[in-house]
Amino acid sequence: MKALHNLLEQKVKPHFEEGGKYHKLWPVFDGFETFLFVPGHTAESGAHIRDGIDLKRTMNTVIMALVPCLLFGMWNVGYHHYIALGVDATFMEQFIFGAIKVLPMVVVSYGVGLGLEFLFCVIKGHQIEEGYLVSGMLIPLIMPVDIPLWMVALSVAFAVVIGKEVFGGTGMNIFNPALLARAFAFFAYPTYMSGDKVWINTSVQEGQAVVDGFSGATALGDLATTGTTQYSALDAFLGIIPGSIGETSTLLVLMGAGLLIFTGIGSWRIMLSAIIGGAVMGLIFNIFAQFAISPEQQAFMAVPFWQQMLYGGFAFGVVFMATDPVSGSQTEKGKYYYGFFIGLFAIMIRVFNPAYPEGIMLAILFMNTMAPLIDHYVIQANIKKRQKRLALKTAGA
């Protein structure tokens, strides 16, 4: 370890330092070096001891929470592929097929995203920050499996450049970058992001065809158009349904939520209140289903409120997207309101929006814009309390 560090310090570092051949690429070297070694920086001002946590570990914990969803997503892609083709396949075959489809998306996401981040850091002469580590994993997990890789790349580029770097980089963005990537893909290439062609890979080998009666629609798509679905609530809970790669299994999302809540890195306040918000909207729909304008919508509105949370990306969005501390509400009280309205709007949009059955993306992006307003009012309450105290004092005197 010491030898490796000495090698880096003595042989490599000088090239990147002031006056070195590659000085312009200093942020790249620094990024790699600090990835390998936590630097021996000591506290120079203020407190002399510091907490053992840093942003790298924080981000890493979120990635850990996402891993079960990623692995399950790979298997699920293969599973649905072979069912569509009517071909028997072993668990490993299903998993490997899925991995071959999904891993390139992960590679493209990290490659393009980190590449752009490095580029910006080199141009600005900043240190590389860790923000993209989580976004890079989230983006492939919320894409349909059939999306071309170049679209993933473009979406990532949009998210990194327009979603983050123009605001100043990690910690400065106002929208969740991963969701921006999805929103970009959705509005730019709608035929690749919705409908019933994209969720299951039906690329056929020679002499094969998809089985008769195959429908590639997601459970949520079914519900939105017909009011019913062939997938049971248990299927949806376990995640054996078509959908974006990582979002189908509520069970595994809950496992991730467990890790995030336990470590304190994801806000339980946001998650809890989003579930309450979703349940409230679901219940309202249950009550008013009889007034629906069409039988399909009536059936959709009548879906038991708790089942609404099993379909689509609701759980995934609530646990991994809504809890983004940068784009979400930052005051503890504000987090309750922020989460509640995310849940509420997610279910409302999904039921009422005829163009798009998934509401969580728009709900979170909308609440991203509202988060500063929520915080503003929470903070104003504190300010008013202080002003009232002063007024009382002055009156008393």
Added chain:
Amino acid sequence: MSDVIKIKRGVDINLVGEAEEVFAPALPIETAAVKPTDFHGVRFKLAVKEGDEVKAGTPLLFDKDKEQVKFCSPVSGEVAQVVRGAKRRILEVRVLADKETSYEDFGSADPIELEREAIIEKMAASGCWPFFKERPYNIIADPAKTPKAIFISGFDSAPLAPNLGLILEGNEKAFQAGIDAISKLTSGQVHLGLNATKQVGRTLAQVKGVKITKYDGPHPAGLVGVHIAQLDPINKGETVWTINPEHVVIIGRLFLEGKFDARINIALTGSEVQDRKYHSTILGAALKPFLNGNVSGGLNRIISGNVLTGTKVTEEGYLGCYDRQVTVLREGTDPELFGWLIPKPDKFSISRALPSFFMRQAEKVTGQKVSYNLDTNTHGEKRAFVVSGQYEEVFPFDIFPVQLLKAMMTGDVELMENLGIYEVVEEDFALCEVVCTSKIPVQETVRKGLDLMKEEMG
């Protein structure tokens, strides 16, 4: 019967290196110094030059803007050196101490019979005035003002903090005399905060003429700022003074004996100190005699004060005016392979993402205290604010700490005022700085914010 206030938010950081509760044999005082860097925002003027003979209580420096406020020598002897820094700023005035201390005579007096002005004049002339800190802004108190209250914290909850009962032992009479004098300075109460769960020692237990409130909970329960926030928060236009109990004793001696007798007791703490005990010494004493041969080898950090708010000094350094302990830690200059990834149990963290959480749980179950041997490594690099809700866990004020810090960073004076900047000083934010994931220099930011506020508001 005094009230008990429970402080919930905060954290006790148990470090290796607590001082044994016994006094070490007295060491001779060779040199002592007054360090202008201890006193923020004062424009100093020298009252002596190198080679001058001084007594204990002879002014070495004074405040250019408030000439009656003197900074006096704690020992008698010869002015050995005036150490200057950039732009000829005075860093230290060192005095070579006589074997026997001779004192300036300020005349003894019963503070109960003195007028407020006479008390102020006596304290200012004898070098006791800088002991009073003023909030807002955390500066030396302005003798022209009358504070609405004076707060004294009778316990220290910082990591490795000394036992104030021991620090103040045997000073009952002087402490009471000091309190009698201080009581004349405020239009309101003198508040004394005590630890609800530990013995406080005779000096504090027997005092009269103060309002005692007890506090229970983790650090920062012992910070005077927390006491102010609980009992009488500072509104715009109000002034509160604070003073350390050991300084009250020195003031008491001034009135009882008529001299500036700056003897205090300190604790030698920290993992790298070999013989950790309490010592009798003097304000501004040179640290070398205490540390010589008493610290382990390797690269160390010597801190005058505690690990949260103390000042980094060299082995040739001097005890700070407001410090009651000296701490020595290892410098954390070694890079750590995959340090951000590998879960090591010897790192302290309030986050449950590190294994120290499990150690804290084990501590609760077994009742055995786990102590951390921490160094000065920051465990990561500076980043923008990303994680939210973290400061709030250790910040027991009705204030939004992150929002206030951001207002300070952007220099938004009105917002700073609205968010409660008058109520806080740097030390109140020290734990926020410790737990910060983004390694933001919090206390430095607060100081800059306070300076800007003072400049703008006058």
